[in-house]
Amino acid sequence: MAAPAWDTLWLDGHLATLAPDRADSGDAYGSLADGALAARDGRIAWIGRRADLPGRPEDLARRVVQLDGRWITPGLIDCHTHLVFGGERIDEWERRLNGESYADIARSGGGIGRTVRLTRAADEDALLAGAAARLRPLLAEGVTTVEVKSGYGLELEAELKMLRVARRLDAVLPVSVRATLLAAHALPPEFARDRAGYITLICEQIIPAAAAEGLADAVDAFCETIAFTPEETARVFTTAQAHGLPVKLHADQLADSGGAALAARFGALSADHIEYADAAGLDAMAAAGTVAVLLPGAFYLLRETRMPPVAGLRARSIPMALSTDLNPGTSPMRSLLLTLNMGCTLFGLTPAEALAGVTRHAARALGLTDRGMLAPGLRCDLALWEIERPAELAYWLGGSRCSGAVLAGVDRVLP
Ligand code: DI6
Ligand code: FE
Numbered sequence: 001m002a003a004p005a006w007d008t009l010w011l012d013g014h015l016a017t018l019a020p021d022r023a024d025s026g027d028a029y030g031s032l033a034d035g036a037l038a039a040r041d042g043r044i045a046w047i048g049r050r051a052d053l054p055g056r057p058e059d060l061a062r063r064v065v066q067l068d069g070r071w072i073t074p075g076l077i078d079c080h081t082h083l084v085f086g087g088e089r090i091d092e093w094e095r096r097l098n099g100e101s102y103a104d105i106a107r108s109g110g111g112i113g114r115t116v117r118l119t120r121a122a123d124e125d126a127l128l129a130g131a132a133a134r135l136r137p138l139l140a141e142g143v144t145t146v147e148v149k150s151g152y153g154l155e156l157e158a159e160l161k162m163l164r165v166a167r168r169l170d171a172v173l174p175v176s177v178r179a180t181l182l183a184a185h186a187l188p189p190e191f192a193r194d195r196a197g198y199i200t201l202i203c204e205q206i207i208p209a210a211a212a213e214g215l216a217d218a219v220d221a222f223c224e225t226i227a228f229t230p231e232e233t234a235r236v237f238t239t240a241q242a243h244g245l246p247v248k249l250h251a252d253q254l255a256d257s258g259g260a261a262l263a264a265r266f267g268a269l270s271a272d273h274i275e276y277a278d279a280a281g282l283d284a285m286a287a288a289g290t291v292a293v294l295l296p297g298a299f300y301l302l303r304e305t306r307m308p309p310v311a312g313l314r315a316r317s318i319p320m321a322l323s324t325d326l327n328p329g330t331s332p333m334r335s336l337l338l339t340l341n342m343g344c345t346l347f348g349l350t351p352a353e354a355l356a357g358v359t360r361h362a363a364r365a366l367g368l369t370d371r372g373m374l375a376p377g378l379r380c381d382l383a384l385w386e387i388e389r390p391a392e393l394a395y396w397l398g399g400s401r402c403s404g405a406v407l408a409g410v411d412r413v414l415p
Contacts (some may be wrong), residue, residue, distance in 0.1 A: 006038040006061040007409060010382075011050050013067025016390045017374035018074055018359045024049070028352035029390045030373075037072060039380035042408035047374055071390065073355065074374055075144025075381030075405055077362035078336050080272055080293050082182075082327035084131040084165045085152045087118030089328040093301075112152070112186045115328055119152035119162065127165045132172050134326065137334040139414055142383030142402040145176040147323075147366055149220055151185030154198075156205050159183050163215035174412045176381070178366050180248060181210050184221035184228050184236045199232050203239040211243035218269060218367070222250040223259040230262045237266045246367050252276040253298070264288035270321065270365040275299065275306045282309060286316035291365040293321045294349075294357070296342035297331035310348055320349065321365040322357035340394035351391035382406040 015037060017030035025031050036053055038046040038061055046054075057064045092110045096102070105111055119127065131148070138146060148166035153159035159181065166179040183202045191198035210216040219240035223233045227250075237247045246269050251259025253273035260281025263271035271277070271285055272293035285292065292313050298304075313320055322343040325331040333339060336358055343354040363372025371379045384404045387393060392401065405412040 004060055004062045006040050006045050008063045008065060009036060009038045009057050009061035010065045010067055010072060011036040011053075011057060013070045013072060015047065015374055016071060016073045016355065017047065018356055019373045019375045020360070028350070029355060031390065035072075037374060037382075039406075039409040042380055042410070044374060044376050044378050044380050047376060067384070070403060071385040071387050072374070073142070073383050073385065073390070073393070074359040074372055075383050075407065076142045076336055076358045077145040077366070077372060078138055078143050078323050078326075078358070079147045079270070079321050079362040079365045080149075080295060080323035080325050081147060082149050082151060082325070083134045083146075084127055084148055084150070084162050085115050085119050085328055086122035086127060086130070087115060087328075089115065092329070093332075112329060113189065115152045116154050116186070116188065120155070120158045124161055124165055124168075127162070128168055128172065131165055131169060134334060135169060135173055135175065136414065138324070138326075138336055139173060139175055139405070139412075140402065141335060141337050141400045142385070142405050143175065143336055144381040144383065144405055144407050144412075145178065145363070145366070145368070145371060147178045147180055149180045149182040149185075150216075151182030151220075151222075154183065154186060154188035155190075156201070156209060159206050160209060160213065160215060163210055167215060172415075174407050174414065176371075176407070178217045178368070179215060180218045180220045181207065181216040181240075181245075182220040182222070183207070184233065186222065186227060195232065199228075199235050202236055207236070207239050207243055207245070211245060216245060218246045218248050220248040220250065223257050223262060224250065224253055225255045225257060230258050233259075233262060234266075237268075241266065248272065248293075248365070252281065256281075260285055260290075264290050269367045272323075272325075273298070273308070275304065275308045277309060279312065282312045282316055282318065286318050291319045291321050291361055293323055293365050294343060294347055295323055295325040295331065296339060296346045297325050297333035300342060300346060301330055301332070308347060319361040319364055320353060320357050321361040322349070322354055323362065335398075337393060337400060338397065341397055344394050351394040354394045355390055380406060380409040
């Protein structure tokens with residue numbers, strides 16, 4: 001008797017593959033009812049209907065897992081977070097609700113500048129403990145890949161410290177981490193009168209050091225009226241690409257700065273927020289293959305009214321991703337499932353678009369081609385759900401129906 005070909009076989013459940021080209025599925029989720037999925041060496045080795053298995057389960061796999069009617073989706077991907085930071089800003093949220101403006105709070109030493117001071121002062125282990133605590137609720141909801149940005153250091157050593165913390169997260173928690181350098185997040189106080197000098201510091205010191213240490217997988221910037229200009233952003237992006245790093249952009253969140261078109265000009269993996277992106281920007285994104293990352297948490301907490309141009313994105317077939325934008329100032333969002341609901345309820349996405357936004361399209365927003373769908377050869381990153389249908393993942397406000405996750409073919413146990 002030949003040894004089993006597969007390590008693990010999951011069966012007697014249903015699969016939402018999120019693979020757009022499955023001819024044998026009748027819906028937008030790429031669903032397979034009564035499906036089966038097998039893994040070998042951390043990759044998906046076989047996927048299809050249980051009835052089409054090429055033999056008896058016990059002969060095919062060393063381990064057989066009964067799903068008992070549960071659903072399997074690709075492991076969820078949160079593609080835009082700022083979850084490494086020192087201190088917190090809960091009091092500022094309360095002060096705003098008591099009538100103070102952002103400007104008042106920033107002038108009194110609050111805002112990003114306060115988080116920068118607290119992050120610079122915190123040691124690496126303290127930052128790691130805080131980040132891990134914020135990451136756990138996301139993992140409990142089936143997240144298997146998370147993107148983590150720097151951007152609260154705004155000086156060489158503190159930015160590298162943040163990226164090292166991001167890199168260490170996958171040693172303390174079972175998750176795949178992508179790290180993004182966001183030194184161009186805000187102007188640090190020591191460069192308040194020398195904007196060009198700070199951009200030079202980013203280009204001549206921070207990006208080269210991060211690239212040399214392999215600490216960043218991409219470079220991001222905040223192109224906004226209250227942050228950096230398109231010209232300053234272009235300097236940062238030119239340097240990033242000279243060091244072989246792809247780029248992403250916080251674009252057109254509060255005003256139309258031409259951020260979407262700028263991101264597309266540099267072939268950015270994604271343009272994020274984009275509530276104010278215009279038609280020319282969307283045309284450029286479509287031509288460049290730049291993913292739109294929609295961030296309903298910041299829209300909601302800031303009580304914004306300008307919606308992202310979902311109809312324009314759909315009309316141009318621009319992939320839409322969804323993410324928590326987890327950060328202490330504008331999106332203290334520790335739930336990707338709630339983000340799914342907000343993407344539907346606030347932005348008008350369909351549940352299928354929302355689920356693609358935290359799987360297939362989120363992977364693309366990170367430049368990852370080895371995950372985000374259930375398909376042979378891709379990483380066997382899975383989330384298991386006690387739900388009746390995939391739309392249920394975006395339906396509930398609160399509570400997780402996740403009954404487990406698999407990371408590279410191995411059942412995940414959260415420490
Ligand atoms: N856009 C935002 O909304 C956050 N950063 C960004 O680029 C704000 C981050 C903070 O307030 O701490
Ligand atoms: Fe952000």
